[in-house]
Amino acid sequence: MSDPLLEVDDLTVQYETDSGMLTATSNASFTISEGEFFGLAGESGSGKSTLAKAIIGGLDDNGQISSGTIKYRGEEIQDLSDTELSQRIRWKEISWIPQGAMSSLDPLQRVSEQALEIGNVHTDLTDEEIRDKLKETFDIVGLQESRIDDYPHQFSGGMQQRAIIALALFLEPELVIADEPTTALDVIMQDQIFKYLDRLKDELDVSLLLITHDISVIFESCDSVAIMHASQIAERGTTDAVHANPRHPYAFMFKEAFPDIREPKRELEVIEGHPPELMGDVDFCSFADRCPWAAPECRAGAPPTESVGDDDPSHMTACVRKEEAYEMYQSDTSPSDDGGGAQSIARMGEVD
Amino acid sequence: MSTNQPVLEIKNLKKYFEGNTDIVDMIMRREPPQIQAVDGVSMTLEENESVAVIGESGCGKSTLLRTLIGLHDISAGDIVYKGTPVSEFDKADWKEYRRNVQVIFQDPFNSLNPKMTVRESLAEPLDIHGIGNKEERVREVLEQVELQPAEKYLNRKPTNLSGGEKQRVSIGRALILDPDVILADEPVSMLDVSTQAAVLTKMKELISDFDVSMIYISHDLSTVSYIAETVKVMYLGRFVESAPTKRLLEDPKHPYTEALVSAIPVPDPTYDRERTEMSGAPRDPIDIGEGCRFRDRCPEVIPPDDIDIDQQAYREVMSFREFLEREEVGLERIEKIVEVNERSALVDAIQREYFDHELTGKNESTLRSALTSLADGNEDLAIERLRERFESVCETTPPEVEAEPEWHVACHHHTGTDRRTVAGGGGTNATDDSGSDATGSVAHAENQ
Numbered sequence: 001m002s003d004p005l006l007e008v009d010d011l012t013v014q015y016e017t018d019s020g021m022l023t024a025t026s027n028a029s030f031t032i033s034e035g036e037f038f039g040l041a042g043e044s045g046s047g048k049s050t051l052a053k054a055i056i057g058g059l060d061d062n063g064q065i066s067s068g069t070i071k072y073r074g075e076e077i078q079d080l081s082d083t084e085l086s087q088r089i090r091w092k093e094i095s096w097i098p099q100g101a102m103s104s105l106d107p108l109q110r111v112s113e114q115a116l117e118i119g120n121v122h123t124d125l126t127d128e129e130i131r132d133k134l135k136e137t138f139d140i141v142g143l144q145e146s147r148i149d150d151y152p153h154q155f156s157g158g159m160q161q162r163a164i165i166a167l168a169l170f171l172e173p174e175l176v177i178a179d180e181p182t183t184a185l186d187v188i189m190q191d192q193i194f195k196y197l198d199r200l201k202d203e204l205d206v207s208l209l210l211i212t213h214d215i216s217v218i219f220e221s222c223d224s225v226a227i228m229h230a231s232q233i234a235e236r237g238t239t240d241a242v243h244a245n246p247r248h249p250y251a252f253m254f255k256e257a258f259p260d261i262r263e264p265k266r267e268l269e270v271i272e273g274h275p276p277e278l279m280g281d282v283d284f285c286s287f288a289d290r291c292p293w294a295a296p297e298c299r300a301g302a303p304p305t306e307s308v309g310d311d312d313p314s315h316m317t318a319c320v321r322k323e324e325a326y327e328m329y330q331s332d333t334s335p336s337d338d339g340g341g342a343q344s345i346a347r348m349g350e351v352d
Numbered sequence: 353m354s355t356n357q358p359v360l361e362i363k364n365l366k367k368y369f370e371g372n373t374d375i376v377d378m379i380m381r382r383e384p385p386q387i388q389a390v391d392g393v394s395m396t397l398e399e400n401e402s403v404a405v406i407g408e409s410g411c412g413k414s415t416l417l418r419t420l421i422g423l424h425d426i427s428a429g430d431i432v433y434k435g436t437p438v439s440e441f442d443k444a445d446w447k448e449y450r451r452n453v454q455v456i457f458q459d460p461f462n463s464l465n466p467k468m469t470v471r472e473s474l475a476e477p478l479d480i481h482g483i484g485n486k487e488e489r490v491r492e493v494l495e496q497v498e499l500q501p502a503e504k505y506l507n508r509k510p511t512n513l514s515g516g517e518k519q520r521v522s523i524g525r526a527l528i529l530d531p532d533v534i535l536a537d538e539p540v541s542m543l544d545v546s547t548q549a550a551v552l553t554k555m556k557e558l559i560s561d562f563d564v565s566m567i568y569i570s571h572d573l574s575t576v577s578y579i580a581e582t583v584k585v586m587y588l589g590r591f592v593e594s595a596p597t598k599r600l601l602e603d604p605k606h607p608y609t610e611a612l613v614s615a616i617p618v619p620d621p622t623y624d625r626e627r628t629e630m631s632g633a634p635r636d637p638i639d640i641g642e643g644c645r646f647r648d649r650c651p652e653v654i655p656p657d658d659i660d661i662d663q664q665a666y667r668e669v670m671s672f673r674e675f676l677e678r679e680e681v682g683l684e685r686i687e688k689i690v691e692v693n694e695r696s697a698l699v700d701a702i703q704r705e706y707f708d709h710e711l712t713g714k715n716e717s718t719l720r721s722a723l724t725s726l727a728d729g730n731e732d733l734a735i736e737r738l739r740e741r742f743e744s745v746c747e748t749t750p751p752e753v754e755a756e757p758e759w760h761v762a763c764h765h766h767t768g769t770d771r772r773t774v775a776g777g778g779g780t781n782a783t784d785d786s787g788s789d790a791t792g793s794v795a796h797a798e799n800q
Contacts, residue, residue: 043544144705146689154682157633186408186571188628191615195627213545216617220625239621257545258619264577264601268549274514 004071005174005207006032006055006094011068011078013047013054019279024050026231026282027068027302031314032175032224037201037208039218039239041254042228045275048211049099051228052177054078055209056094057085072175091122095168097178104164105152111163112148115170123171130170137170138163140203141196161185161193169200176200177209182217194221216258219243224314227251230275230286237308237315245310247322250287252329285319293325357435359532359565360397360420360453365390365429367412367419371638388637389415391589392429397533402559402566404580404597406573406612410634412589413569417535420567421455422446434532451481454526456555458538460518464510470494470521471506477529493524496561497554516547523555527562534559534566541572552578574616577601582758585609588637588645595759605761608646635678643747644762648674653746654764665709666742669719672706673738676731681706683726698727715741 013025024047032038040048053059055070057080070078077089090096098104106114112131119130135145141162143155152160161181168176178197182190198221200206210222218225219239226236227250235242235251246252256269273290285291288298303318319325371385389412397403407413418424420431422438431438433449441449457463464473474490483489494502497520510518519539526534536555540548556579559566568579576583577597584594585608593606604610615628635648647653648671655666675681683702690701702723711719722737745764755766 043546146685146705150685187573187615187617188408188611188630189633190617191628192630194617198627214617216619219619219621220617243619243621254546255619257549259549259574259578260619261574261601261613261616262618262623264598268553268578269546270550270553271546274516274544274546 003034003073004031005034005036005073006209007069007071008051008055009069009071011051011054011070012066013050013059014064014066015050015060016062016064021066021280023231023278023280023282024063025054026278026286028226028228028231028233029068029305030226030233030236032207032209034174035201035205035207036224037210037222039210039212039215039222039225040228041212041215041218041225043213043254043275045230045277046228047231048228049179052179052209052211055177056090056096057082058096086122091118091173092171093173094175094177095171095173097164097168097176097181099179099181099183105160105167107152110149110151111167115148115167118167119171133170133172134166137166140169140199141166158189158192161189162196165193165196165200169204169206172204173206175207175209177211179211180213181210183212183214190217197221214258215255227254229254231278231282232286232302232318233305234287234319235315235317238312241308241310241312241315245308245315247308247317247326248287248319249291249293249321249325249329251317252326291325293321293328295321297321356399358396358398359434360567361432362393362395362397362420363430363432365393365416365419365431366427367415367424368427385638388589388640390419391637391640393586393589393591394429395584395591395594397565397567399532400560400563400565401582402556402568402580403582403584404568404570404576405584405586405591406570406576407586408571408612408634411586412637413586414537416586417455417537417567417569420535421450421453447481451477451529452531453533453535454529454531456519456522456526456534456536456539459542460515460522461510461542463522464518464525466510469507469509470499470513473521474525474528477525481529483529489528493528496527496558497521497524499524514547515543516551519543519547519551520554523551523558527558527564530562531564534564536566536568538570538572539568540575541570548575549578555579573601573612585612588634588640590645590762591760592644592646592762593760599759605755605759605766606646606763607650607652607765611651635674641747643744643749644751644764646763647744647746650746652765653744655744656742659715659741661711661715662709665707665711665715668707668709669711669715669738669742670744673735673742675706676726676735676738679731681726695724695727699723702726718742 009029011025011028012023014021014023028051040051042048050063054065065078069076072089072093080089112134115134116127116130119125131148134148138145138148143159143162143166155163182193194217197208210218212218222239224237225239225242226233228234229250235246235248242251243255246255253269253271257271259268260266271290276286276289278286283302284299285303288294291298297320303320305316305318307313308315308317367390369387369389371387373382373384377384393416395403405413405416415424419426436445438449471490474493475486478486478489491502494500494505499505499517499520513521539555540551543551552575558564570576580597582594583597583600584591585606587608593600593604593609600609601613604613611628611630614626618625629651630649651667653667653670655661686701686705687698690697699720718737718741722734725737726734751764751767752760752762753767755761
């Protein structure tokens with residue numbers, strides 16, 4: 001974990017819609033180092049999938065990078081053409097485990113045929129070399145090498161998922177982007193998949209950008225995390241720092257909204273409403289309308305991203321009231337305060 | 353708990369579906385396979401109680417719910433509502449039952465009519481059951497589910513509501529007839545985590561405020577403590593464990609529950625959770641016999657008393673025989689890999705393909721002779737050889753014990769040693785052909 005592998009700097013991504021430019025990602029910045037597992041968390045509608053698609057040039061036709069840069073190993077890649085991305089970046093440098101991965105294998109092709117298709121498009125390797133690489137990767141994800149010529153239906157669900165991981169890895173990429181890889185799966189299956197993702201870290205030194213709404217799996221598997229709300233990155237840093245010392249109201253409320261099996265009766269945080277759809281420039285805090293501690297200055301300009309000032313130099317947050325809000329939050333939810341629950345319930349009426 | 357009778361009693365309820373048959377099956381007049389979606393479930397729901405039924409997808413929990421509201425016919429067993437079995441219901445009883453047993457569905461995005469306003473959606477059940485005072489009742493319910501002020505919501509259509517708001521309307525719609533029982537099918541799984549808590553808390557409150565009982569169905573053990581005092585864990589159509597929620601989460605007893613609890617991610621980077629060792633997915637609930645439902649994935653399956661074998665090696669032998677019985681061993685594929693056309697080479701190849709752990713002595717020789725039969729094309733003999741030596745008590749008898757008061761576990765690890773020995777002794781008695789396996793062990797179980 002040393003040199004930056006991927007640097008996203010001040011990135012704004014917009015979609016052209018009938019009612020104007022819809023901003024999905026607004027001035028987002030983060031860095032993923034070699035060998036780092038990086039989690040991007042947020043509710044649905046926060047713009048996290050858009051951000052990932054922008055990295056590999058996979059935005060929909062009406063989407064565009066309006067400003068900012070994406071650097072891969074120091075080279076700006078946001079303006080590369082589709083052909084260049086395919087030849088140089090996609091799959092052998094940055095690969096992709098899609099959302100709903102269970103249905104992303106072609107049922108009519110053997111897994112090895114699907115690998116050959118990928119390999120022939122993105123590399124100059126011979127078919128034999130591609131097959132060998134796939135066999136090696138099958139072994140890593142715990143599938144028998146002899147099964148690369150099976151059809152997807154010959155695998156069980158969990159094995160299909162591992163075959164997909166193998167397909168994302170067999171060209172030895174430096175970075176794997178996994179978009180909600182386990183959403184809609186049962187916990188046991190999810191746990192098995194993360195077991196294999198963990199193993200990649202030890203055996204291949206690959207980096208991972210994990211996109212999910214489930215902050216629990218990020219806290220378990222990732223080194224760093226960015227928490228995103230309606231186009232803006234609210235807070236980022238190492239998982240340890242963000243977990244121990246969150247400063248952005250969205251970060252600590254979102255974190256506290258997750259149940260923890262160790263504390264089955266803990267009051268869960270409730271965040272009113274849902275992320276807004278934003279048109280044009282986002283020159284305010286996108287969380288202001290949902291934030292219990294919002295002040296006029298939150299709407300006066302986009303909050304600057306500043307260091308939190310703890311042990312972790314990468315720990316940054318974008319909240320103008322970060323100190324006050326956190327203090328108020330802490331005094332509200334201190335264990336002695338029995339009203340914590342009542343307060344959460346009182347906040348429950350949703351605002352549209 | 354009141355002294356009254358329970359609101360709902362489910363007695364050994366079964367719901368089987370007919371599986372697919374092909375033309376050959378029809379010509380041969382074979383019976384279609386029976387899919388045992390719900391296979392002998394019993395529970396009681398007391399007044400004002402909320403019980404959670406937890407399980408993975410495919411465990412039969414949604415079938416159970418649909419059977420409870422009469423969307424599926426009952427294959428066997430009965431449902432007793434306030435003392436009257438549904439099998440004796442006439443038309444009027446059904447109407448009464450449907451009024452008093454309401455459902456909240458999983459998907460708030462599709463379970464409300466997009467053309468109806470909130471007012472119309474809520475008033476519809478009142479129309480159907482001929483209840484007056486509609487406007488007043490609708491407003492009252494909106495207040496109860498905290499969609500306030502009512503004016504703001506009454507004329508909205510579902511597209512203008514957030515997921516959390518939609519689910520509240522669904523809850524309101526379920527409550528508006530003042531039911532005795534609410535059946536909730538994963539009511540929060542489609543919602544963002546930020547609103548899950550709010551909806552769960554609201555449901556919990558309503559249960560106690562309105563004297564409603566609830567069966568809450570979900571795959572998610574992590575939030576169940578917010579809604580139910582009792583949890584029943586379901587696997588392949590049966591309850592494998594049933595206990596008070598808090599205690600079950602702290603100390604799960606059934607190996608399946610253990611795996612479920614241990615697989616839940618913990619939102620804490622400093623906590624070092626062990627990942628589950630379990631692999632695979634539930635099998636199809638066809639021809640599963642009377643043994644433990646979890647036996648083919650269980651990491652602690654019990655070998656016969658008289659053989660000495662490593663657990664993981666035993667697990668492999670068991671799984672291999674299950675593959676054979678379900679005709680899932682890819683013999684042709686292995687034959688293709690082995691180029692030498694020799695029996696011993698084929699036997700070696702099968703062993704390499706399916707077994708990572710070494711066996712010794714009699715275990716090894718039994719396996720080899722079974723594999724040799726298999727290589728000769730005699731699958732039945734292979735199965736019989738393996739069964740004779742390796743059959744587990746977990747395959748033959750249905751375990752069901754009360755480990756502690758109010759705590760039921762369907763696992764031989766929690767039965768007394770006496771019972772285990774008896775069952776184990778009978779286990780080797782399976783000389784019938786593989787086909788009659790299920791009936792054979794039923795009879796065997798009844799003999800005890």
